[in-house]
Amino acid sequence: MSPAGFRLGAVELVRLDGSMNAALMDMETPAAANGVALLHGTLPAVRPADLPKSLQICVDIDTHQRRGEQRHWVAGQLPDGCRIAETQRKMIHGVFVSARGELPRLHENSELDVAGQWLWDMFHATEYAPPAEAAEELEELRLRLPIAVRGVAGTRGLSLVATGSDPNREQPSDRQYYDGTSFHLTTLYSEALALACLQQIVLDAFGREVARLGQSEPLRRKVGRLERDLLIFRRSYWAVDFGRQATCTAIVRNMQRGCGLPEALQSLISDLGELARQVQAAETETTNAILGLLAAIGLPLATGLAIWQGLPQAGTASLYRTLGITCLTTALLIGTFPGLRRLFVSLFRRDRGRR
Incomplete structure (x- = not known):
């Protein structure tokens, strides 16, 4: 049991696969995390009105809150080699509330019905009364569930509330309706939350790496690798679904929308496309500079050597004079034509930058 009263039942680790983890390891900017830890258990046995506050304390893992006791306890439940990300201050939660009666x-004084109040308080982990726009927000986050269960999902996680009485264990098995909801929460629904968290981890890591590459002249190899890794992510983690489990898909979509993940993915695609365009433009400019310099140097040199070979006395002294005239002609061409001068300066600067 944690200092906040959370009774732990099991710890489940969901990590990125080998290819995606390798992609994050190749980035010069380290990723915040490479996996998700799911802590399954039950909330403390407190008065119903105190449950939202109790949930708030259980999910708060900020080191500055309550001397970091809950964070230290969570870190102690993880296997060796695992630790909590430094940027993680609050846990995403999935909770199911039901009652005997x-x-x-x-x-x-709230306009929400009883189920709506529980959905709001447990989703936001707050004991304050819902605001006037609470009903509209709950409708946007609503999940399509059986008639006896209501649920919402978003950036904070998942909240499920039973709208009927919870049958006890002495009743026949066909009447223990909410056992299935509890099972789904600890399996499929938790996996949907973990998948959305993994997506956010990867997109955040890509965003930081793209921002770092944009601070200097991008290299084709690094941009190409990021484009390839992002394509793998889009065709694996982003395109994954749960088959006929529409509720799980809705949980993932709600979290994606709330965290702005679709917009982040589109922004990454656009930014990588811009970096690729800059790489192509830089390579084209370098090629033009080389061709221009070859023309500016090679043409006078070839002409001078042809004239030297035709001289009656093609000796060493005349060769030096010819090379001197050729160098002077090349310098005059570069100084006369601004285009050649820009190409020369651009090539020289790029060469120094790469060193």
């Missing part, structure tokens, strides 16, 4: 009303 009827759920009590949490806020007397």
Whole structure:
């Protein structure tokens, strides 16, 4: 049991696969994490009105809150070699609330019904009364579930509330309706939350690496590798689905939309396309500079050597004079034509930058 009263049942680790983990390891900017830890258990046995506050304490792993006791406890439950990401301050939670009879009303002055109040308080892990726009927000986050269960999913996680009485163990198995919901929460629904978290981890890592590459002249090899790794991510983690489990797909989509992941993915595609365009433009400019310099140097040199070979006395002294005239002609061409001068300066600067 944690200092906050959370009774742990199991710890499940969901890590990135080998190819995607290798892609993050190749980045010069280290990724914040490479996996997700799922802690399965039950909330403390407190009064119903205190459950939202209890959940708030359980998911808070900030080192500055309550001397970091909950964070230290969570870190101690992880296997050797695993640690909590330094940027993680609060856990995403998935919670299911049911009652033997009827759920009590949490806020007397709220316009939400009882199930709506529980959905709001447990989703936001707050004991404050829902605002006027709470009903609209819950509708946007709503999941299509069986009639006896209501649920919402978003950036904070998943909240499920039973709208009927929870049958006890002494009743026949065909009446223990909410056992299936609890099972789905610890399996499929938790995996949907983990998948969305993995997607966010990868996209954040790509975003930081692209921002780092944009600070200097990009290299074709690094840009090409990022484009390839992003394509693998789009065809694997981003394109994955849960088959006929529409609820799991809806959980992932709600979290993606709330965290802005679709926009982040499109931004990455555009930014990598821009970096690739800059790489192509730089290579084209370098090629033009080389061709221009070859023409500016090679043409006078070839003409001078042809004239020297035709001289009656093609000796060493005349060769030096011919080479001197050729160098002077090349310098005059570069100084006279601004285009050649820009190509020469651009090539020289790029060569120094690569060194």
